[in-house]
Amino acid sequence: xxxxxxxxxxxxxxxxxxIGSGLAGLAYALKVADFGKVAIxxxxxxxxxxxxxxxxxxxxxTSEVDNFGKHINDTLIAGDGLCNRKVVEMxxxxxxxxxxxxxxxxxxxxxxxxxxxxxxxxxxHSESRIFHHKDNTGFEIQKVLTATVRSHPNIDIFxxxxxxxxxxxxxxxxxxxxxxxxxxxxxxxVLDLKTGIIHEFLSRVTLIATxxxxxxxxxxxxxxxxxxxxxxxxxxxxxxxxxxxxxQFHPTSLHNPGERPSFLITEAMRGHGAILRNHRGEDFxxxxxxxxxLAPRDIVxxxxxxxxKTSGEEFVLLDGTHLNGEDLRQSFPNIYEKCKSLGIDFxxxxxPVVPAAHFLCGGIKVDTNGCSSxxxxxxxxxxxxxxxxxxxxxxxxxxxxxxxxANRAAGHSLENFKKFxxxxxxxxxxxxxxxxxxEMVLITQNYKEVQQxxxxxxxxVRSNIRLKRAMERLWIIYNETEELFARSKLSQKLxxxxxxxxAGYLIIKAAQQRKESRGLHYTLDYPNKNPANLxxx
Numbered sequence: 001x002x003x004x005x006x007x008x009x010x011x012x013x014x015x016x017x018x019i020g021s022g023l024a025g026l027a028y029a030l031k032v033a034d035f036g037k038v039a040i041x042x043x044x045x046x047x048x049x050x051x052x053x054x055x056x057x058x059x060x061x062t063s064e065v066d067n068f069g070k071h072i073n074d075t076l077i078a079g080d081g082l083c084n085r086k087v088v089e090m091x092x093x094x095x096x097x098x099x100x101x102x103x104x105x106x107x108x109x110x111x112x113x114x115x116x117x118x119x120x121x122x123x124x125h126s127e128s129r130i131f132h133h134k135d136n137t138g139f140e141i142q143k144v145l146t147a148t149v150r151s152h153p154n155i156d157i158f159x160x161x162x163x164x165x166x167x168x169x170x171x172x173x174x175x176x177x178x179x180x181x182x183x184x185x186x187x188x189x190v191l192d193l194k195t196g197i198i199h200e201f202l203s204r205v206t207l208i209a210t211x212x213x214x215x216x217x218x219x220x221x222x223x224x225x226x227x228x229x230x231x232x233x234x235x236x237x238x239x240x241x242x243x244x245x246x247x248q249f250h251p252t253s254l255h256n257p258g259e260r261p262s263f264l265i266t267e268a269m270r271g272h273g274a275i276l277r278n279h280r281g282e283d284f285x286x287x288x289x290x291x292x293x294l295a296p297r298d299i300v301x302x303x304x305x306x307x308x309k310t311s312g313e314e315f316v317l318l319d320g321t322h323l324n325g326e327d328l329r330q331s332f333p334n335i336y337e338k339c340k341s342l343g344i345d346f347x348x349x350x351x352p353v354v355p356a357a358h359f360l361c362g363g364i365k366v367d368t369n370g371c372s373s374x375x376x377x378x379x380x381x382x383x384x385x386x387x388x389x390x391x392x393x394x395x396x397x398x399x400x401x402x403x404x405x406a407n408r409a410a411g412h413s414l415e416n417f418k419k420f421x422x423x424x425x426x427x428x429x430x431x432x433x434x435x436x437x438x439e440m441v442l443i444t445q446n447y448k449e450v451q452q453x454x455x456x457x458x459x460x461v462r463s464n465i466r467l468k469r470a471m472e473r474l475w476i477i478y479n480e481t482e483e484l485f486a487r488s489k490l491s492q493k494l495x496x497x498x499x500x501x502x503a504g505y506l507i508i509k510a511a512q513q514r515k516e517s518r519g520l521h522y523t524l525d526y527p528n529k530n531p532a533n534l535x536x537x
Contacts, residue, residue, distance in 0.1 A: 012202065015035075016032050030152065039156050039201060039203070041201065043161065058396055075388070091405075121271040163191075168183055171186075210231075220356050222261055230383040244362040250358035251304055362385045370386075370408055442480070450477060453470050457469055462524070
């Protein structure tokens with residue numbers, strides 16, 4: 001790192017730039033750090049990620065009663081005809097080796113008294129294959145990887161640094177056409193949130209691992225940082241984005257009005273035997289799917305949505321009162337303590353639950369090595385679209401995907417990064433003539449309006465008129481925000497709002513273009529599937 005007194009900021013040059021600090025970003029960093037200098041930038045703390053909030057676990061075939069064919073088939077069924085079979089087979093078969101890697105790094109997965117792993121089962125899985133650590137698996141993984149990354153001498157960590165734009169030929173004054181394969185990434189413009197200085201982080205290769213878009217919705221299980229930043233940056237840089245219409249709503253978040261993010265009630269509780277009931281006490285899921293409460297998430301979320309709309313109630317109930325209370329407390333201690341803090345003892349009381357925006361199945365389109373359509377730019381984790389999830393993610397496949405693609409992206413990066421020179425002639429960020437916004441309410445009000453638009457019009461059930469109304473309202477906010485961005489000193493909230501609008505546009509546009517109901521995308525105007533859209537089976 002070179003300090004340049006003339007512009008009073010640091011010039012950062014690295015072999016590998018990682019934007020985001022969840023499982024995909026940290027695993028990638030650890031896999032390449034022995035071979036070059038790595039920078040990890042994250043807009044919050046290193047451990048404030050979607051990974052930290054993942055309760056359920058990571059799916060992989062390791063037991064004698066399970067096999068790759070079963071896991072592949074379960075994934076294809078959940079993906080509702082839009083999975084890439086080659087990718088599914090690759091991720092499933094390479095998964096066990098990545099479990100071994102997590103164990104070597106020090107991850108503590110639960111075991112039975114016999115010493116065997118205590119594998120759980122979740123909705124859509126035909127066998128018990130979920131590695132977990134109580135009901136806070138993601139937190140355990142994040143804790144271990146964070147400590148490992150912090151101790152590596154080749155990794156520099158920049159917390160409270162916000163990536164604004166990725167650097168391409170456009171910043172050198174060259175014309176770049178959309179989706180052409182000659183677009184290259186040279187790093188990113190990054191805002192130091194503490195000083196307000198914008199730095200150029202220059203790199204041979206860059207990995208985007210910025211997570212999802214949950215905060216487009218008012219009710220979400222995602223942390224407040226999940227604002228679609230990486231997807232929006234790649235879209236503005238003319239990279240390919242796909243499958244954005246497939247937003248997964250977790251069926252069971254704790255109904256506690258006013259709390260954001262919503263507290264997740266892991267699907268593993270239903271795998272453990274808890275049953276969804278309506279206010280009449282009925283096991284209603286059996287009317288919607290023969291798998292009952294263990295049906296895939298898209299089916300369960302739509303069923304709950306329908307029950308709530310039909311009854312007028314604000315939530316349904318998750319019933320575990322028929323199960324062994326002590327076993328339930330031991331298996332889900334964090335959920336027990338959270339519920340108890342609200343006066344709910346789930347060994348005796350049913351838990352009020354509602355669907356919440358949880359996971360994006362689309363994103364930055366990548367190949368089997370995590371390469372995006374932009375040269376020298378990789379993507380992994382929730383911000384990427386690999387073809388694994390299709391129209392609906394199978395439970396606990398996301399952490400698996402993050403590990404496999406971090407490994408593949410690292411391998412491909414190491415084969416190629418020395419071929420790419422550092423681009424030294426990137427101009428400094430020009431903010432001449434800009435001022436601090438006079439009224440923050442201009443940003444905060446538009447932020448809230450975006451969340452209202454998506455919660456009301458682009459949710460579990462959609463229609464042409466709802467999507468049209470959403471697009472019209474979002475367009476107004478887009479124009480206001482772009483004008484504000486052009487004349488303002490940058491802040492985290494302003495950049496996040498701009499990214500949310502870009503990601504939101506892509507979701508609405510993709511939803512309008514899909515003239516069918518498939519997986520997570522259900523529209524009243526096209527309730528049936530179009531068989532011409534099948535890709536996996």
